[in-house]
Amino acid sequence: MLIRLLRAHLGPYRWLVVILLVLQLASTIASLYLPSLNGRIIDEGVAVGQTGPILRLGAIMLAVSLVQITVTIGATYLASRTSASVGRDVRGSVFDRVAVFSAQEVGRFGAPTLISRSTNDVTQVQTVTFMGLTLMVGVPIMMVGGIIMALREDVGLSWLMAVAVPLLALVVGLIIRRMVPQFSLMQKSVDWVNRVLREQITGIRVVRAFVREDDERARFAAANTQYTGTALAVGKLMALVFPLVMLIFNASTIAVMWFGAHRIDSGNMEIGALTAFLAYLIFVLMSVMMATFMATMIPRAEVSAGRIVEVLDTDSTVVEATNPVQIPHGPVEIEFRDVEFAYPGAEVPVLQGVSFTARPGQTTAIIGSTGAGKTTLVNLIPRLYDVSSGAVLMGGVDVRDAELSDVWRRVGLVPQKPYLFTGSVADNLRYGDPEASEEDLWEALRIAQGTDFVQAMPERLDSAIAQGGGNVSGGQRQRLAIARALVRRPDVYLFDDSFSALDLMTDRRLRAALEPETGEATVIVVAQRVSTIIGADQIVVLEDGRVVGVGTHDDLLADCTTYQEIVQSQAVAEVA
Incomplete structure (x- = not known):
């Protein structure tokens, strides 16, 4: 060389x-x-x-x-x-x-x-x-x-x-x-x-x-x-x-x-x-x-x-497909088909036999105890990792058979630990879409409940953001990360425990504003709080890397022991 x-x-x-x-x-x-x-x-x-x-x-x-x-x-x-x-x-x-x-x-x-x-x-x-x-x-x-x-x-x-x-x-x-x-x-x-x-x-x-x-x-x-x-x-x-x-x-x-x-x-x-x-x-x-x-x-x-x-000389375990298949245009469903995943060197897989479908126009919530594999499950969709066996399909196409850029273009990810880059508020929001106008940025901030604190900043959209978002609070960082995903207007929204730093009132307002914005998209939400996902069209309950229940809040309260325990532990059963 x-x-x-x-x-x-x-x-x-x-x-x-x-x-x-x-x-x-x-x-x-x-x-x-x-x-x-x-x-x-x-x-x-x-x-x-x-x-x-x-x-x-x-x-x-x-x-x-x-x-x-x-x-x-x-x-x-x-x-x-x-x-x-x-x-x-x-x-x-x-x-x-x-x-x-x-x-x-x-x-x-x-x-x-x-x-x-x-x-x-x-x-x-x-x-x-x-x-x-x-x-x-x-x-x-x-x-x-x-x-x-x-x-x-x-x-x-x-x-x-x-x-x-x-x-x-x-x-x-x-x-x-x-x-x-x-x-x-x-x-x-x-x-x-x-x-x-x-x-x-x-x-x-x-x-x-x-x-x-x-x-x-x-x-x-x-x-x-x-x-x-x-x-x-x-x-x-x-x-x-x-x-x-x-x-x-x-x-x-x-x-x-x-x-x-x-x-x-x-x-x-x-x-x-x-x-x-x-x-x-x-x-x-x-x-x-x-x-x-x-x-x-x-x-x-x-x-x-x-x-x-x-x-x-180290090759990525996530490689481009030799003969890539085009993912259909428009809203796409996400299907997990008997998915298993194990981290290198682990004795037991993190996920085993996971199967469910997240459809466009619906919100699919994933809930479970700490260490159940929720974040790992979400990371398989944009191919941050590849499955050990089974398949993750986007619009009927195995994500491993599609172009990586095609998969990434369809996904708007808000990670569990939102990260902001050095620059201005506008620079961070335009990571979602470099061509976005100021009106688009303010609209995304409005939906993400971030308008008030950005307007209070000295230079508003041009205000500086420190590395990692160190000069804003955890809740502000989460809302800016959500706004960044909204600016992109993807076909699939992945919210990985993205509302944990928000108070209940802000959480409720944000979810209400999100609903019309993501109406035709496939929305997958990972959450710890039942109150965040109580109105989801479909809730997937994970326990030790396995799916132990799929259904609405009422369905799971009736027949899923694990979900009942989660609800009881949070004392929100009466909310139903």
């Missing part, structure tokens, strides 16, 4: 890349010859006042330096542009993949790790891409060319290079080998810190309400200490690299000077040759040092790349 992205982003600059590569190659080769020329001048000697050879060598060095400066600027520009573009595309790919995940995949990874993989991990890959593009040409040429030129100067000292370079590579390799598992642990520690911090920020009201600040500080301190300990372990290993590299570097230099001096004394080597050989040794070791710097970054980037690929 990385190679494909590099080709795509470097493609428009291919001629500039070729020119830079040629200039880089030429200037590097030229710089490799300079120590040899300098040594030759030293060996031949320069007469007093004869500055010609020195000026010529200086001019060549200046020209090579100017070319290398130009190449470096161009290479850095291309590397920066390309690595930033690669980072952007990888982040986009991760986001696109997560966007098609079902609730099952999102739950398996978790929001904190998906965020860190989209940010921290992509940054690691982007940084290594930049370093690689900057160093991948000059460093290998300098290393190989330096070795060749050193052998040309004096083969007798070549054994020093044959010892120094492999020794340096061995030391760096051993340290990097110990770094890899630490980098993997570090990325997991980042996930842990993100998860704890996200929970604490999101649940700050709960933390303060239960006076758990000290406990949360301790929990964050534990996550932070884990990350710090891992980072210190990695830092200690990285701190070993450069002292060891410099030790080998300086020891090699001393060895060359020592043995070179003996060869000069014996007449087997010239002073200029020793100077050139020493320069080439520095070239080679500097190249190894730069490669070492790159090598210390690769393991963490490799771990990050693996975590990114894990997301990109």
Whole structure:
């Protein structure tokens, strides 16, 4: 994937890349010859006042330096542009993949790790891409060319290079080998810190309400200490690299000077040759040092790349149909046909043998004790999950055989935990229909009983909404979520316990206003309060994931024990 992205982003600059590569190659080769020329001048000697050879060598060095400066600027520009573009595309790919995940995949990874993989991990890959593009040409040429030129100067000292370079590579390799598992642990520690911090920020009201600040500080301190300990372990290993590299570097230099001096004394080597050989040794070791710097970054980037690929290689359990079937236009009925569903790893299915039909123009209510599977049942309609067996049909078409966009267009979902996005009131309402007019928004607010509090806001429809709706109350958040669904005017309304935060009077007014608005649509309401669904055309009673009763309020009071217990527990039997 990385190679494909590099080709795509470097493609428009291919001629500039070729020119830079040629200039880089030429200037590097030229710089490799300079120590040899300098040594030759030293060996031949320069007469007093004869500055010609020195000026010529200086001019060549200046020209090579100017070319290398130009190449470096161009290479850095291309590397920066390309690595930033690669980072952007990888982040986009991760986001696109997560966007098609079902609730099952999102739950398996978790929001904190998906965020860190989209940010921290992509940054690691982007940084290594930049370093690689900057160093991948000059460093290998300098290393190989330096070795060749050193052998040309004096083969007798070549054994020093044959010892120094492999020794340096061995030391760096051993340290990097110990770094890899630490980098993997570090990325997991980042996930842990993100998860704890996200929970604490999101649940700050709960933390303060239960006076758990000290406990949360301790929990964050534990996550932070884990990350710090891992980072210190990695830092200690990285701190070993450069002292060891410099030790080998300086020891090699001393060895060359020592043995070179003996060869000069014996007449087997010239002073200029020793100077050139020493320069080439520095070239080679500097190249190894730069490669070492790159090598210390690769393991963490490799771990990050693996975590990114894990997301990109994960397929959603909710997939598009191969040959999609069109759902009939207009009002549609929802049929559950012997539906069974089990969460991954669960021993017992959440839903078993569920069968009923919700028809257009009618309100179907679902009620049951906590954990009966009501929300799971509703989530199967828009394919947030897929059934384990059986089928959910929309207009006679199995939702798994229809296009996902076709299914989603037909549904207006108000989830159990209504979520609002950062922006204005109008921005949130227009999630239902981007083309909705202000009149449409006010009409939806009127039905949802939200007109009064929105009009009381400083800027009315343009008033700001904080992330998650944190600056409005729970009841206001529910009413805005209901209005958002009404703006869409879908064929199927799914209200998942969407009236729980409303007082009885507001609840009654809202249901009365909803009835004419949703007259031709299929309405499915999940509720805890019997008073909310007492007038429903059909009530489905769930117990332990099974349907134990279907009928009107009066029918169920007569022959459904579970419903009778629910009614008695809420003391509303007399309402009938």
